[in-house]
Amino acid sequence: MTDLFREPEDGTPLEPGEREGLRLTWVTTRADLNIAEQDNIDKGAAWAFRARKPALMTVDFVRQLHTRMFGDVWAWAGQYRRTERNIGIAPHMIGVQTSQLMADACYWLEHETYEPVELAVRVHHRLVFIHPFANGNGRHARMMADLVLRRLGRPALSWGGGSLKQISEVRRAYVAALRRADREDYEALIAFARS
Numbered sequence: 001m002t003d004l005f006r007e008p009e010d011g012t013p014l015e016p017g018e019r020e021g022l023r024l025t026w027v028t029t030r031a032d033l034n035i036a037e038q039d040n041i042d043k044g045a046a047w048a049f050r051a052r053k054p055a056l057m058t059v060d061f062v063r064q065l066h067t068r069m070f071g072d073v074w075a076w077a078g079q080y081r082r083t084e085r086n087i088g089i090a091p092h093m094i095g096v097q098t099s100q101l102m103a104d105a106c107y108w109l110e111h112e113t114y115e116p117v118e119l120a121v122r123v124h125h126r127l128v129f130i131h132p133f134a135n136g137n138g139r140h141a142r143m144m145a146d147l148v149l150r151r152l153g154r155p156a157l158s159w160g161g162g163s164l165k166q167i168s169e170v171r172r173a174y175v176a177a178l179r180r181a182d183r184e185d186y187e188a189l190i191a192f193a194r195s
């Protein structure tokens with residue numbers, strides 16, 4: 001069915017608040033933004049997966065990866081968030097908690113505390129729980145998990161195998177599993193990431 005008056009999907013213009021730090025003048029709609037971000041993320045992934053990165057579990061790498069994934073599009077890429085969100089810890093705790101996570105992750109890696117997928121999923125969950133950046137935390141933390149697995153010579157996760165866009169079944173399952181992980185129960189998130 002064709003409806004000439006229907007807006008194309010995601011054709012809504014971005015609000016001024018959503019444009020803060022936007023580097024690209026040609027991006028005016030959500031659809032434009034999706035294209036620009038995906039290009040940037042593909043470049044970031046090419047960089048991140050290209051060679052063995054010397055120090056994956058460091059705050060420097062975490063921030064550098066975010067910059068590589070979002071820095072062409074957003075001026076604030078790689079910088080810790082300075083404002084409160086409904087997801088994530090208080091902004092002044094981000095630096096300490098991210099360092100602590102990297103220290104924990106190094107320990108887990110060295111001592112083989114968890115099998116590879118559980119290690120990757122725990123790193124993913126802790127990162128999105130902290131929510132270090134203004135946006136892009138989900139995509140960044142999923143790539144971190146896949147990089148951890150790659151470091152261990154394992155295949156990347158499939159993360160539900162479908163679109164994680166807002167308002168999808170897959171997304172609902174993902175968020176439900178993250179909430180269980182908030183209560184230290186990682187089983188659902190591990191199953192989801194593998195599905």
Ligand SMILES: Nc1ncnc2c1ncn2[C@@H]1O[C@H](COP(=O)(O)OP(=O)(O)OP(=O)(O)O)[C@@H](O)[C@H]1O
Nearest residue numbers: 087128134135136137138139140164165166175178
């Ligand atoms: N209750 C929740 N609802 C939505 N996302 C949540 C929730 N709890 C944790 N999250 C995490 O936060 C991420 C969304 O944060 P953010 O918008 O910064 O990342 P993103 O990469 O832009 O998101 P997306 O997953 O939509 O690509 C989700 O991907 C998920 O990992």
Ligand SMILES: [Mg+2]
Nearest residue numbers: 135136137138
């Ligand atoms: Mg987002």
